[in-house]
Amino acid sequence: xxxxxxxxxxxxxxxxxxxxxxxxxxxxxxxxxxxxxxxxxxxxxxxxxxxxxxxxxxxxxxxxxxxxxxxxxxxxxxxxxxxxxxxxxxxxxxxxxxxxxxxxxxxxxxxxxxxxxxxx
Amino acid sequence: xxxxxxxxxxxxxxxxxxxxxxxxxxxxxxxxxxxxxxxxxxxxxxxxxxxxxxxxxxxxxxxxxxxxxxxxxxxxxxxxxxxxxxxxxxxxxxxxxxxxxxxxxxxxxxxxxxxxxxxxxxxxxxxxxxxxxxxxxxxxxxxxxxxxxxxx
Numbered sequence: 001x002x003x004x005x006x007x008x009x010x011x012x013x014x015x016x017x018x019x020x021x022x023x024x025x026x027x028x029x030x031x032x033x034x035x036x037x038x039x040x041x042x043x044x045x046x047x048x049x050x051x052x053x054x055x056x057x058x059x060x061x062x063x064x065x066x067x068x069x070x071x072x073x074x075x076x077x078x079x080x081x082x083x084x085x086x087x088x089x090x091x092x093x094x095x096x097x098x099x100x101x102x103x104x105x106x107x108x109x110x111x112x113x114x115x116x117x118x119x120x
Numbered sequence: 121x122x123x124x125x126x127x128x129x130x131x132x133x134x135x136x137x138x139x140x141x142x143x144x145x146x147x148x149x150x151x152x153x154x155x156x157x158x159x160x161x162x163x164x165x166x167x168x169x170x171x172x173x174x175x176x177x178x179x180x181x182x183x184x185x186x187x188x189x190x191x192x193x194x195x196x197x198x199x200x201x202x203x204x205x206x207x208x209x210x211x212x213x214x215x216x217x218x219x220x221x222x223x224x225x226x227x228x229x230x231x232x233x234x235x236x237x238x239x240x241x242x243x244x245x246x247x248x249x250x251x252x253x254x255x256x257x258x259x260x261x262x263x264x265x266x267x268x269x270x271x272x
Contacts, residue, residue, distance in 0.1 A: 003209055007134045034239045045241040073243065080249070084130035090268075093129060096249050105250060 005085055012081055020056045024049040042120070044069060044113045069112060124219070124267040126254040127212035132266055136245075138206030143189045150184060190231050198227040203269070211269045216262075226262050233258040 024030065035043035051066035055074065063070050076096070083091040095101065127135075196204040202213040202221050214230070216222055222230065237244045237257050248254040253265060 004130060004134045007137055011137055031239050035241060043241050045243045080129060090128045093249055097252050102250050
C-alpha cells in the first residue's frame with residue numbers, strides 16, 4: 001500500500017509544519033466548535049490546535065493549560081502513524097479496544113471536559 | 121455479515137484525506153474564477169457595488185463548500201461502488217448490517233452526521249480506534265461498517 005504510506009507521511013509533515021509555523025491563536029484555521037457555540041462551554045477538544053502549536057515549540061506548560069488532552073491524543077496519533085507506516089499492513093489497535101481502556105478513555109474525557117469548565 | 125475484514129483506521133484516514141483534497145480542488149475550481157471576477161470588477165470600477173458583488177459571490181461559494189462534499193459522499197456511497205474515490209483507492213467500502221449497499225437515506229444520514237460530528241469536535245473521528253467493529257459515531261447511528269473490498 002504505497003499510496004497509503006505516502007499520503008500518511010506527507011500529511012504528517014504538512015500538519016506538523018502548519019502547526020509549527022502558524023499559531024492558531026493568530027491565524028484562525030479549522031472549523032469553529034459547535035459545542036462551544038451552542039453551550040458556550042469548552043468541549044474536550046477546544047484549545048487542542050493551540051495546544052499542539054505550543055507542544056511543537058516545547059512549551060509543555062502552555063500546552064497543558066490550553067488542553068491537557070493534547071498529550072495523550074498526540075501519543076495515540078503518533079502510535080497510529082508509526083504502526084501504519086512501519087509495522088503492520090493492517091494494524092488492529094487491539095490494545096485501544098480493550099474494555100478497561102475504552103471505559104478509562106470515556107471517564108478521562110468526560111472528567112476533563114467537566115473539570116475544565118467548572119474550574120475555569 | 122461479519123465475515124469481512126474491517127477497513128482499518130489508517131486506510132479510513134487516508135481515504136478521508138484523499139477525498140478532502142478532491143473536494144477542495146473541485147470547490148477551488150469554482151471559487152477562484154468567481155473571486156477573480158470580483159477582484160477584477162472591484163479594480164476596474166473601484167465602487168461599492170463591485171465590492172458588494174464580490175461579497176455576494178461568497179454566498180454560493182460557502183454553500184457549495186458545505187453542500188459539495190455532502191453530495192459527493194452521498195452519491196458515491198449509495199452508488200454500486202459503495203465508496204468514495206478515496207475509499208476506492210484504499211480498497212475499502214461501506215456496507216450496511218446485511219453487507220449490502222447503503223440506501224440513499226442511509227448515505228445521507230451517515231454523511232450529515234459525519235460532517236456535523238466533526239463540527240462538534242474532530243476528536244470524535246478517533247472513535248473507530250476504540251470501537252471493536254471500527255465504527256465511528258456516524259457508523260453506529262446508521263448501523264453500517266467500513267470493510268476491505270474483498271472477502272478474506
